[in-house]
Amino acid sequence: MLDPIFLLEAVINGVLLGGVLALLALGLNLIFGVIDIVWIAYVDLVALCMYAVYFLVTWGWPLWLAGLGAIVVGAVLGALVHLLIITPILASPPINQLLATGGLLFFIQSAATLLWSTDHRSIRVNMPTIEIGGIFVSFTRLLAFALAILAMVALYFFLTRTYTGTAIRAVSQDREAIALMGARPQRLYLVTSAVGGAMAGVAGALLIIQYAVHPYFGGAFGPLTFMICVLGGLGNMVGAFFAAFIMAQVISVGGVIVSTEMGYVIAFVIFIVLMFVRPGGIFARRA
Amino acid sequence: MTPLRVLAVLALVALALVPVLPLGPAQEYIWHVIIQIFLWSFVGNAWSLMGRFGLVSLGHGAFLGVGAYATVLLWNAFGLTPWIGAPLAVALTVVLALVVAYPCSRFQVVGHYFGLVTLAVGEVIRLLIVAERDWTGGSLGVTLKTSGTASGAVSLQFADKRVFYYVGLAAWLFGLWVWWRVDHSMARSAMEAIGEDETAAASVGIRVARFKMGITALSAALTALGGALLALYLAYANPDTMSGIGVSLRIVFAVVLGGMYALLGPFVGTALTIALSEYLRIYFGIKLIGIAETIYGLLLIVFIIFLPAGIYGSVAQALRRRVSRPSGRVPARA
Amino acid sequence: MLELSGVTAGYGAFTALWDVSLRVATGEAVAVVGPNGAGKTTLLRAISGLIAPRGGRVIFEGTELAGRPPYEVVAHGIAHVPEGRRLFPQLTVAENLKMGAYLPTARAHFRESLARVYALFPVLAERQAQRAGSLSGGEQQMLAVGRALMSRPKLILFDEPSMGLAPVMVLRLFDLIRRVREEGYTILVVEQNVRQVLKLVDRAYLLEVGRIKIEGRAADLAEQDFVRQAYVGL
Numbered sequence: 001m002l003d004p005i006f007l008l009e010a011v012i013n014g015v016l017l018g019g020v021l022a023l024l025a026l027g028l029n030l031i032f033g034v035i036d037i038v039w040i041a042y043v044d045l046v047a048l049c050m051y052a053v054y055f056l057v058t059w060g061w062p063l064w065l066a067g068l069g070a071i072v073v074g075a076v077l078g079a080l081v082h083l084l085i086i087t088p089i090l091a092s093p094p095i096n097q098l099l100a101t102g103g104l105l106f107f108i109q110s111a112a113t114l115l116w117s118t119d120h121r122s123i124r125v126n127m128p129t130i131e132i133g134g135i136f137v138s139f140t141r142l143l144a145f146a147l148a149i150l151a152m153v154a155l156y157f158f159l160t161r162t163y164t165g166t167a168i169r170a171v172s173q174d175r176e177a178i179a180l181m182g183a184r185p186q187r188l189y190l191v192t193s194a195v196g197g198a199m200a201g202v203a204g205a206l207l208i209i210q211y212a213v214h215p216y217f218g219g220a221f222g223p224l225t226f227m228i229c230v231l232g233g234l235g236n237m238v239g240a241f242f243a244a245f246i247m248a249q250v251i252s253v254g255g256v257i258v259s260t261e262m263g264y265v266i267a268f269v270i271f272i273v274l275m276f277v278r279p280g281g282i283f284a285r286r287a
Numbered sequence: 288m289t290p291l292r293v294l295a296v297l298a299l300v301a302l303a304l305v306p307v308l309p310l311g312p313a314q315e316y317i318w319h320v321i322i323q324i325f326l327w328s329f330v331g332n333a334w335s336l337m338g339r340f341g342l343v344s345l346g347h348g349a350f351l352g353v354g355a356y357a358t359v360l361l362w363n364a365f366g367l368t369p370w371i372g373a374p375l376a377v378a379l380t381v382v383l384a385l386v387v388a389y390p391c392s393r394f395q396v397v398g399h400y401f402g403l404v405t406l407a408v409g410e411v412i413r414l415l416i417v418a419e420r421d422w423t424g425g426s427l428g429v430t431l432k433t434s435g436t437a438s439g440a441v442s443l444q445f446a447d448k449r450v451f452y453y454v455g456l457a458a459w460l461f462g463l464w465v466w467w468r469v470d471h472s473m474a475r476s477a478m479e480a481i482g483e484d485e486t487a488a489a490s491v492g493i494r495v496a497r498f499k500m501g502i503t504a505l506s507a508a509l510t511a512l513g514g515a516l517l518a519l520y521l522a523y524a525n526p527d528t529m530s531g532i533g534v535s536l537r538i539v540f541a542v543v544l545g546g547m548y549a550l551l552g553p554f555v556g557t558a559l560t561i562a563l564s565e566y567l568r569i570y571f572g573i574k575l576i577g578i579a580e581t582i583y584g585l586l587l588i589v590f591i592i593f594l595p596a597g598i599y600g601s602v603a604q605a606l607r608r609r610v611s612r613p614s615g616r617v618p619a620r621a
Numbered sequence: 622m623l624e625l626s627g628v629t630a631g632y633g634a635f636t637a638l639w640d641v642s643l644r645v646a647t648g649e650a651v652a653v654v655g656p657n658g659a660g661k662t663t664l665l666r667a668i669s670g671l672i673a674p675r676g677g678r679v680i681f682e683g684t685e686l687a688g689r690p691p692y693e694v695v696a697h698g699i700a701h702v703p704e705g706r707r708l709f710p711q712l713t714v715a716e717n718l719k720m721g722a723y724l725p726t727a728r729a730h731f732r733e734s735l736a737r738v739y740a741l742f743p744v745l746a747e748r749q750a751q752r753a754g755s756l757s758g759g760e761q762q763m764l765a766v767g768r769a770l771m772s773r774p775k776l777i778l779f780d781e782p783s784m785g786l787a788p789v790m791v792l793r794l795f796d797l798i799r800r801v802r803e804e805g806y807t808i809l810v811v812e813q814n815v816r817q818v819l820k821l822v823d824r825a826y827l828l829e830v831g832r833i834k835i836e837g838r839a840a841d842l843a844e845q846d847f848v849r850q851a852y853v854g855l
Contacts, residue, residue, distance in 0.1 A: 094399055095398075102536050103583075106584030107588065114578055181723040264417050267413060271407055272408065
């Protein structure tokens, strides 16, 4: 039987992973909840931000500054995607919208291969491993978790305490009504996309210190992020938050009990099963 | 015989004659490219059977992969001739498709949700193939065991590409025929009604779940067959080229480029993408890996925004408009 | 203050308004009545900018507003209380009012406007932190009106305010609109409840199948067959 210590470690790592996954899901959900378009290429944008941190650090920037740089890069990318790709297809049928962002995924992954080859790139982070009662936890993961939570709290305050944030929530509830108050929905969408992009930047900074980046990184974390969003109910921020931790646990514990890949397979199969049991997501918003 | 029909027959004859015409030292290469075009257009047509009715699957790689791997593994492990192995693989894929389609149809999983569920399925298959590396070969892929002494007809392995040329041509034409039949069937009207308003369709007695599952099963079966044929032709299968989101998107892209609602749309799109990628490979060699797909991605975005009907679709629409104007008659939908 | 001349508007291939002309003088309260489907909502949407008229002019205090987007129309001083209230259900009462003051000019006087609204509708002050979706019909209507007031308008458009309200609430509602009018706002109300609204306004127009059929002083019209016609039309 499995040593309970390993199991506990897996659970803890699952929680830490959950934090970052929740961050990914939140960014995606924000954009979907407000603009009603799924950015299939979202995690690839995160990968681009990971590259950004990598290159900035290679050029001598301190890590924390590179992280902030990634957030800026993310925000700019988010705004660009909205302006160039999303705005023209806002009224198109969902299939076209999915295909447009799918095309973006294709484009980003191949352009990254073109520019930076398929080499895995990582940055060396000298952080200790903490030991608590026989359990080893990487400080890097702990830090990433803490910062992820911080970022989510910051997003929460933005959405509830600021004028623009409240307006973004309003536009997701009734686009015409907010227009009658003097707001420009298009501008709010742009801000939302930039904020979603900034979240991707944060996620990128937190991921590059744990994982190596390569052009197909989006293929590894992308489907997982979508599953989490759908599981939590597309557009439902709170749902995605919990779904992220659930999935992370399945992957982490499953990975230790069987194998890393099977951990993912189990998670995905659970997702498919849950889709059938509760198609709107486990925490579906009541219609 | 309308001029269009004459043209079609001539084109068909020309295609059938390609292998017997002397095309110079590069002829094997030309056959190779055309075989790929036939088989991938076949898969594209299969996908478009769902895509044109709003069932946008981003996970057709799953069906392709199961079709390919099942056929290859049955041969490698048990010496089971693909004549039996491929239909088995197709049957297995149909089961998978129904398992996914049934709940999706019953619970009205549509649009974004459907796309994401199919994406998950595609990834699950890919991950399963990689995880079970002991008998699938994992990310390195699996090579078809050469038949050695066994007759080529039994193992469906042929030294001469030309045999596969005609196999590919036959498959492609078969796919077109199936597409055409669906296009002229009740199923088409039913699916279009479902696509527009499921509840309304159900209220007039259309068995929504049945139609959706039927179309999905058909699409999956054909895709699996395509996968089996591709694996047999290339004598190799790899989880990244035969399953997963990458190949799924590539299929979708080719169909969208050519035109999802047109019979020959997938063919046009596939021919263009393969021609483009071959051209780029020759031109750039191994210098710029990824350039072909970078351009595809860009083109997909551009086409979705400006030409959602695809190249073939848009040209066909424009021609139809020009044809209808002089006589004043509105032509029936092709 | 507001003048429409020859406005034609519709949705896609369908035309809902044909050559509609009307005027509202500063300080007046005017009603547009008519049966279902007459085009009353389209009329207000054409004024507030949610749809662009196909023809005709919409002139507000000398400025041509036809075809301008909603945020410009609001900035000129027209507030639209939409059909069905269209509150933000997940936002609180306070947040809804906050959104009402989205315009920079409105934001500058936010506290003042808020105080005014709470004075007019004390119930809203009590339920500040409550989600708009959980309010009663009458409270929702008050919130919708209050939200419109937050933008510091000169003219307020009411789209079928009595819709969905119990008869007792309807009386309270028109009382509410009367008080708003007394505060100095110019009013344009679109309504199916002819009798009640004619007691409230100075003048009225009858809109039928997209055209103005009758125009006159409310007192005169109330006597006539006009009222009966409008009811039959319902």
